[in-house]
Amino acid sequence: MPEFTTLEHENLNSVVYGALCDALMQGRFQPGDRLKIRDLAEQFGTSVTPIRDAILRLANDEAITFRSPRDIRIAGLSERRYLEIRAIRIRLEGLAAETAAQVATGAEIQALEQILRENEEAIEAGDRLKGTQLNQAFHFTLPKIAGLPVLTGILRRLWLQMGPHISGAYLAGGRAMIDHHYPVVEALKRHDPAAASMAIVDDILLGGKPILDRLERGDERPRRLA
Amino acid sequence: MPEFTTLEHENLNSVVYGALCDALMQGRFQPGDRLKIRDLAEQFGTSVTPIRDAILRLANDEAITFRSPRDIRIAGLSERRYLEIRAIRIRLEGLAAETAAQVATGAEIQALEQILRENEEAIEAGDRLKGTQLNQAFHFTLPKIAGLPVLTGILRRLWLQMGPHISGAYLAGGRAMIDHHYPVVEALKRHDPAAASMAIVDDILLGGKPILDRLERGDERPRRLA
DNA sequence: GCGTCAAGAAAGATGCATCAAGTATCTTGT
DNA sequence: ACAAGATACTTGATGCATCTTTCTTGACGC
CATH class of the missing domain: 1.20.120.530 (GntR ligand-binding domain-like)
Incomplete structure (x- = not known):
């Protein structure tokens, strides 16, 4: 069980980020899979804000990309x-x-x-x-x-x-x-x-x-x- | 003039992120300097949301740290x-x-x-x-x-x-x-x-x-x- | 039958109100 | 004058409303 508690004081966005990181590393997403902020918010039982924060961090890590302004996807790999x-x-x-x-x-x-x-x-x-x-x-x-x-x-x-x-x-x-x-x-x-x-x-x-x-x-x- | 337009479709958080990156790389911040979301929002003429987004990304880059839950600072370097x-x-x-x-x-x-x-x-x-x-x-x-x-x-x-x-x-x-x-x-x-x-x-x-x-x-x- | 355009829905971006926790300040009692 | 507690302020976190752009879908015309 890899731990990616990034040493931050625990807030919701870190929880979501950690969960998504684990999912990514475990191959539970396929390249090209689409992520929807509102759907994830419902799954995690939070508002959209912490989800947005986590997704923004993953985008910064280049693990997910914005194919178009309103289309968030798991990044491909050439x-x-x-x-x-x-x-x-x-x-x-x-x-x-x-x-x-x-x-x-x-x-x-x-x-x-x-x-x-x-x-x-x-x-x-x-x-x-x-x-x-x-x-x-x-x-x-x-x-x-x-x-x-x-x-x-x-x-x-x-x-x-x-x-x-x-x-x-x-x-x-x-x-x-x-x-x-x-x-x-x-x-x-x-x-x-x-x-x-x-x-x-x-x-x-x-x-x-x-x-x-x-x-x-x-x-x-x-x-x-x- | 280094360019850090991270190839994203241009949105406000990217603008702020880029500007803060440039400032960081040019040494316009000192280690330990405190950043305040509302102050930056005023400086950039935006709401707090894009500033939060940019700061979150910089925190993800470990360029800034949260000394305490409400205290955002330029990271030190041992x-x-x-x-x-x-x-x-x-x-x-x-x-x-x-x-x-x-x-x-x-x-x-x-x-x-x-x-x-x-x-x-x-x-x-x-x-x-x-x-x-x-x-x-x-x-x-x-x-x-x-x-x-x-x-x-x-x-x-x-x-x-x-x-x-x-x-x-x-x-x-x-x-x-x-x-x-x-x-x-x-x-x-x-x-x-x-x-x-x-x-x-x-x-x-x-x-x-x-x-x-x-x-x-x-x-x-x-x-x-x- | 096919292409085009428009209306409605979808969804991220932005702004903002509120909350909670920490900090500074002020008051009051000794 | 000093200390302790209370009050007001500061500030990031969270939630949510709205806005704008994009995608869908379907009807209309060629």
């Missing part, structure tokens, strides 16, 4: 944009892995192994949602161990954009999807920054393969048949 | 946080420089040299504001040449956080501040990614020195004497 995000992730998560390898404590590494174990189980059980969440948890734990909050925030925004495109793509590769997580943990144990970085880079490249394939197949927006 | 931002910039601007070196056209390189020339003049003339703006323009032009819009957005947010701390620090080092820009341009001409990356890294390290010094002196928040 192949070019995905490749840019991947390149950025390689640099930033590489930095996080290197730093984590230098400072990780035994307890932190054990926590990481626990996530890995649970991820393994989720994949065995075919629990796609849990598998996705634990995979994300692994990636977010590295910058957390490294003590890099700014990097964590950037990563969160990138994932917000990838979220709607991961659903269905993730687990397409089965447990191979997390194979590269093990060398990361091994590198942390050896306090080997270079190896940790290389392992996480391999993971990003391999794990992103199914996403990229889907983008190439043009599934970014559902074809209309009628 | 030394630790600045060092993290610097490390991230090194990775990301390094990537931008490498990519730019591979794809830059003659016209783009000439535009970069034009910025450099004007920056030189601004420094000679002691025009601190223009010097700061042109230095920023140089840094933002590289990812633009490289065709990396996501990276540009991340960089913009980082600069939003640094802006209030640059003022006064910039130009403390005189024209040495842009010395490393020349090797960058030379590397682009030679299409030498590694050299371009190294030069921009040197620039980030050197250019950030005065900022870091100020942070270490504890100028993050003005001492109150009375």
Whole structure:
């Protein structure tokens, strides 16, 4: 269960923002899905104001776009944009892995192994949602161990954009999807920054393969048949 | 003149957001300065709603913080946080420089040299504001040449956080501040990614020195004497 | 049958009233 | 004169009314 309580004094817009972030990261929205402020207000049981606030923040994160002035939609993701995000992730998560390898404590590494174990189980059980969440948890734990909050925030925004495109793509590769997580943990144990970085880079490249394939197949927006 | 028209269909909140971004990046706010929604609404000649929207976005960018539920302030910057931002910039601007070196056209390189020339003049003339703006323009032009819009957005947010701390620090080092820009341009001409990356890294390290010094002196928040 | 235009509905943008919580100020009693 | 409590003010959060623009839909004319 990823937590995105953005450390703000709790107000309604943060609650809505957090809920929408979770939904986005869990792939509960499809690219191109339309969001209506009044509908969401009814669902959340608030007025439209906190919803507007949350949607404005998501738009600022480029997770949702305004296709036209009155048409709010989950953002699409071109192949070019995905490749840019991947390149950025390689640099930033590489930095996080290197730093984590230098400072990780035994307890932190054990926590990481626990996530890995649970991820393994989720994949065995075919629990796609849990598998996705634990995979994300692994990636977010590295910058957390490294003590890099700014990097964590950037990563969160990138994932917000990838979220709607991961659903269905993730687990397409089965447990191979997390194979590269093990060398990361091994590198942390050896306090080997270079190896940790290389392992996480391999993971990003391999794990992103199914996403990229889907983008190439043009599934970014559902074809209309009628 | 940096442009932060975030490609949105123009509405009031975007206008306010853009104006506040510019003000932040130009160092026209000091860390700890308090922002009042109603005051800003009067200044911009709008109601409070678009101001709230813009401030919410800036808070989402972590450029401003809510010290208490009714106390909106320009965010401070700890030394630790600045060092993290610097490390991230090194990775990301390094990537931008490498990519730019591979794809830059003659016209783009000439535009970069034009910025450099004007920056030189601004420094000679002691025009601190223009010097700061042109230095920023140089840094933002590289990812633009490289065709990396996501990276540009991340960089913009980082600069939003640094802006209030640059003022006064910039130009403390005189024209040495842009010395490393020349090797960058030379590397682009030679299409030498590694050299371009190294030069921009040197620039980030050197250019950030005065900022870091100020942070270490504890100028993050003005001492109150009375 | 198809294209065009208009009326109505939909929906985000804006403005504003009210609320609650925090802050400053004023009063009052010692 | 000082301190403590009460009062008034400040200010962001929330809710809501209205406005304007856009999308839909359907009828009319070619």
